[in-house]
Amino acid sequence: MQWLDAIIQGILLGGMYAQYALGMALMFGVMRIVNIAHGDVMILLSLIAVSLAGVLPVGNIGLIVVIVPIAVAIGWALQTFILNRVVGADPLPSLIATFGLSIALQNLMLEIWSADTRSLPNSGIASESFQIGSIYVGLLPVIVLVCAFVLTGGLDAVMRYTRFGRGLRAAAADTEAAAMTGVDPKRIYATATAIAVGILGLAAVFAALRATVSPSDGSAQLIYAFEAVIIGGMGSIWGAFLGSMVLGIAQAIGLRIDPGLGILFGHLVFLLVLATRPEGIMARKK
Amino acid sequence: MTGTPILSTHALTGGYGDFQALFGIDMELHEGEVISLIGANGAGKSTYLKSIFGLLPVQPEMVRYDGQAVGGTPAHRMVRRGIAMVPEGRRLFVGMTVEENMLVAIDNARLPEAEGHWTRERLFELFPILREKRRQPIEDLSGGQQQMVAISRALLCQPRVLLCDEISLGLAPKVIREIYAILPEITAAGTSIVLVEQDVSLAREASNRLYCMLEGRITLTGASSDISRDAIAAAYFGASDAVA
Numbered sequence: 330m331q332w333l334d335a336i337i338q339g340i341l342l343g344g345m346y347a348q349y350a351l352g353m354a355l356m357f358g359v360m361r362i363v364n365i366a367h368g369d370v371m372i373l374l375s376l377i378a379v380s381l382a383g384v385l386p387v388g389n390i391g392l393i394v395v396i397v398p399i400a401v402a403i404g405w406a407l408q409t410f411i412l413n414r415v416v417g418a419d420p421l422p423s424l425i426a427t428f429g430l431s432i433a434l435q436n437l438m439l440e441i442w443s444a445d446t447r448s449l450p451n452s453g454i455a456s457e458s459f460q461i462g463s464i465y466v467g468l469l470p471v472i473v474l475v476c477a478f479v480l481t482g483g484l485d486a487v488m489r490y491t492r493f494g495r496g497l498r499a500a501a502a503d504t505e506a507a508a509m510t511g512v513d514p515k516r517i518y519a520t521a522t523a524i525a526v527g528i529l530g531l532a533a534v535f536a537a538l539r540a541t542v543s544p545s546d547g548s549a550q551l552i553y554a555f556e557a558v559i560i561g562g563m564g565s566i567w568g569a570f571l572g573s574m575v576l577g578i579a580q581a582i583g584l585r586i587d588p589g590l591g592i593l594f595g596h597l598v599f600l601l602v603l604a605t606r607p608e609g610i611m612a613r614k615k
Numbered sequence: 616m617t618g619t620p621i622l623s624t625h626a627l628t629g630g631y632g633d634f635q636a637l638f639g640i641d642m643e644l645h646e647g648e649v650i651s652l653i654g655a656n657g658a659g660k661s662t663y664l665k666s667i668f669g670l671l672p673v674q675p676e677m678v679r680y681d682g683q684a685v686g687g688t689p690a691h692r693m694v695r696r697g698i699a700m701v702p703e704g705r706r707l708f709v710g711m712t713v714e715e716n717m718l719v720a721i722d723n724a725r726l727p728e729a730e731g732h733w734t735r736e737r738l739f740e741l742f743p744i745l746r747e748k749r750r751q752p753i754e755d756l757s758g759g760q761q762q763m764v765a766i767s768r769a770l771l772c773q774p775r776v777l778l779c780d781e782i783s784l785g786l787a788p789k790v791i792r793e794i795y796a797i798l799p800e801i802t803a804a805g806t807s808i809v810l811v812e813q814d815v816s817l818a819r820e821a822s823n824r825l826y827c828m829l830e831g832r833i834t835l836t837g838a839s840s841d842i843s844r845d846a847i848a849a850a851y852f853g854a855s856d857a858v859a
Contacts, residue, residue, distance in 0.1 A: 495715055564710065
C-alpha cells in the first residue's frame with residue numbers, strides 16, 4: 330500500500346513539475362532556446378505574488394489573474410528585447426544571455442526580498458485533503474495536477490491545430506523558410522515565449538501556495554523542467570507532461586526508500602533514460 | 616514589352632556583409648511573363664533572388680514592385696504583398712506533414728484560399744501524389760515529391776510574382792518535365808515568374824526572356840528565342856573563354 334501511496338504522491342508532485350516543464354517544452358523542446366533563467370523567472374513571479382498578496386486582498390484565484398498577465402508581459406519582453414537578438418542556429422548565444430540574466434535576476438531578488446524563504450498565506454486550500462481508502466490526498470496538489478493536465482492538452486492542441494502552432498513549428502524547423510512563407514519569426518517567437526512564461530506565472534502562484542520559495546531556488550526548478558522535457562522527448566508537449574510524471578514518481582519512490590534519496594532518484598532515472606533512450610519517451614519519429 | 620513592370624531592380628548592389636556579390640543589376644519583369652536567370656555556380660543568382668526578397672539588405676529604391684520601392688522589406692511582408700519564393704534545396708518544414716506545410720502558406724497568404732487562384736484541391740489535381748501523401752511527414756517523400764510540395768507551398772501564398780531558385784536541381788528528368796509542365800498554368804493565372812536555372816536549354820524553353828549573369832553582373836539579356844547558343848556561351852563563361 331505504501332508503494333501505491335508513493336506513486337500517487339509522485340503523480341501529484343509530477344503535476345507541479347509539469348507546470349514548470351510546459352514552458353520549457355515550448356522554448357527548449359520546440360524553439361530550441363536554452364533559457365537558463367527559466368527557474369529564476371518563476372521564482373521572481375512567486376515572490377511578486379507573495380508581495381502582492383500582502384497588499385492586495387484578492388484571494389488566490391485573484392492572484393493568478395494578476396500574476397499571469399505580468400508573466401505574459403515578462404515573457405514577451407524577454408523574447409523581444411533579449412532572445413530575438415541572439416537566437417539562431419547556434420544555441421550558445423541564447424544560453425549565455427540567459428545565464429547572465431539568471432545571475433542578474435538572482436541578485437536582484439536577493440536585493441529586494443533578501444534570502445529569506447517566503448510563501449503565500451495558508452488559505453485553507455493548501456492544507457485540505459481527502460481520503461481514498463487508506464491514502465490521504467491533498468486538495469491543492471490535485472488542483473495543480475488537473476491544471477497541468479488541462480494546460481498540456483490545450484497547448485498540444487494549439488501547437489497541432491492553430492495557425493500560431495503551425496507557424497511556430499515552421500519557424501522552429503527553418504526560420505528563413507518560414508519567413509519566405511509569410512511567417513514573422515520574431516513576432517511568433519515573442520508570442521510563444523509570452524505563453525511559456527505565462528504558464529510559469531500559474532506555476533509560480535501554486536509553488537508559493539504549496540511550499541516556500543527563496544531567491545536561490547530557481548536552479549532546482551530549471552533542472553526539473555529540463556529533465557522532464559528530455560525524459561519525455563524534445564518537441565513533444567505531452568512528452569513533457571509524461572516526463573514530469575516519471576520524475577515525480579521516481580522522486581516519491583526514492584523518498585519512500587530513504588528520505589535523503591528522493592531528489593537523487595529523480596536524477597538517476599533521468600540518467601537512465603538518457604543512457605537507454607536518449608531521444609526521450611515520446612520523441613517524434615524520424 | 617511595354618508598360619510598367621510588376622517587378623524591377625535598379626542598379627541593385629548587395630552581398631553578404633563586407634563581401635559584395637552583386638554589381639548594379641537592372642532587371643524588369645512584366646505581368647504574365649517568365650524570365651530566366653542563368654549563370655554558372657557562384658555567379659550571384661541566388662544572392663540576387665534573396666536580395667529582391669528581403670533576405671539580404673538592399674536600398675529601398677533598388678527593388679520596385681507594383682510601382683513601389685520595396686527593397687529591404689522583410690520576406691514575410693513581401694509574401695503579403697504578393698511575392699513568393701521556391702527556395703533552393705526546397706527548405707520544407709521537417710516534422711510537419713505535407714498538408715501542414717501547405718497550411719503555413721495558406722495561413723499567411725496574400726489572399727484567403729477561397730478567394731485565390733490556388734487551392735489545395737487544384738494542386739492535388741496537378742500533383743495527384745500529394746493528395747495520397749497529404750498526411751505523411753514531409754521527410755517521407757522523395758526529392759521530386761518534396762519539390763512539388765515546395766512549389767505548392769509558394770503558390771498557396773497566392774503570389775503575383777513567383778521566384779524559383781533551381782527547381783530542377785537534383786531531380787530526375789521525368790520529374791523535371793512534370794514540374795516544368797505546370798509553369799504555363801501559373802502564368803495563365805496571372806503570376807509572373809523569375810526562374811533561376813543552371814540548365815540553359817531548360818531555361819530557354821520555359822522563358823520569354825533571358826538574363827545571363829557572370830560574377831555578379833548581367834552579361835547578356837534578350838528574348839529567349841532570339842539569343843544564339845554562342846552568345847549565351849560567351850556571356851555564361853566570359854567572352855575571353857568563349858573564344859577558345
